[in-house]
Amino acid sequence: MIEIKKLSKQADNKLILRGIDLSIKKGETVAILGPNGAGKSTLLKVLATLIKPTSGIVKINGLNLKKDHIEIKKGLGYLPHSSLLYDHYSPLENLVFFGNIYGVKNVEERATKLVKDVGLSFFLNEPVKNFSRGMIQRIAIARAIIHEPEVLLLDEPHTGLDQGAITILNNVILSMKDRGATTLMVTHDFKQAAEICDRIIIVKNGKIVDDFKMERHNLGYVSEKYELQVEGVS
Ligand SMILES: Nc1ncnc2c1ncn2[C@@H]1O[C@H](COP(=O)(O)OP(=O)(O)OP(=O)(O)O)[C@@H](O)[C@H]1O
Ligand SMILES: [Mg+2]
Incomplete structure (x- = not known):
């Protein structure tokens, strides 16, 4: 491989x-x-x-x-030291944005599921700039795997x-x-x-x-x- x-x-x-x-x-x-x-x-x-x-x-x-x-x-799914997320976007918006780059189908559904999987459903539409470090890392992980x-x-x-x-x-x-x-x-x-x-x-x-x-x-x-x-x- x-x-x-x-x-x-x-x-x-x-x-x-x-x-x-x-x-x-x-x-x-x-x-x-x-x-x-x-x-x-x-x-x-x-x-x-x-x-x-x-x-x-x-x-x-x-x-x-x-x-x-x-x-x-x-x-490839790459998770670097920095999160690569957009501060003013919510988790949903970030994941939909990156998903679209990779041509992910049913991207909103997939993004919503991933936010749920990383335990942040409650913050789905909150801007990432207010998140703690661990919360950002959770969304960054979801971002890295959005395109499977x-x-x-x-x-x-x-x-x-x-x-x-x-x-x-x-x-x-x-x-x-x-x-x-x-x-x-x-x-x-x-x-x-x-x-x-x-x-x-x-x-x-x-x-x-x-x-x-x-x-x-x-x-x-x-x-x-x-x-x-x-x-x-x-
Ligand atoms: N663009 C660059 N220009 C010059 N030196 C660099 C560059 N990128 C990395 N280095 C140097 O290469 C070495 C290896 O860096 P690297 O970031 O790969 O280490 P690492 O094993 O990931 O360390 P850490 O555990 O601290 O994250 C370091 O000495 C670093 O200063
Ligand atoms: Mg390193």
Whole structure:
């Protein structure tokens, strides 16, 4: 589903990504862990077609990122650090706006259902500018999946969410997985990574330093691996 070969990204004479090789199968839910500045968000931005790689090959669903980025974008759902929402619009207006960009059918119905799914029905028509951080993040999650993307790219999606919203988000990710979607999630939250992901990748200094499956593993295992690779504790 996602094939990355020898991917590098340089900016301002700094090599941010240094030769990433990664292959992700359809339906996999993968967490990307790593210290601040490791290059995790940069990797996600390259996959989201927001920035161009300096070198290397990226293929998503058989399409080449260099040539077919418009086609690729249609099948992607991207949740960045910033919400991308319009402040003066309500959740309904925001979701209808983004849904229309992707040509979503019965868009008002779908938008209303998603606002309900993220627990904000009561605020359907309130401007987003009055929302708390967690409420904005809930709507941002709904925005990222309005077009039922095949690939979900999430950058620290659990940040700012309360326990109820964490459960909602995890259910969104798991139900997308049930429908065959592939998820790549950058996170500092090992607990969530251990709970919902089938595979963990650790990035350090722009390189993948570990990559393992989560079958039968637990939070303690993730922490051990991370300490070994990132903090150099053995
Ligand atoms: N456009 C840019 N120009 C120059 N340097 C950049 C640019 N974008 C990112 N960087 C640098 O690349 C490095 C990796 O940044 P990135 O945002 O990918 O890290 P990250 O792993 O997501 O970190 P965090 O956990 O703090 O979110 C950082 O040193 C950052 O300063
Ligand atoms: Mg980041």
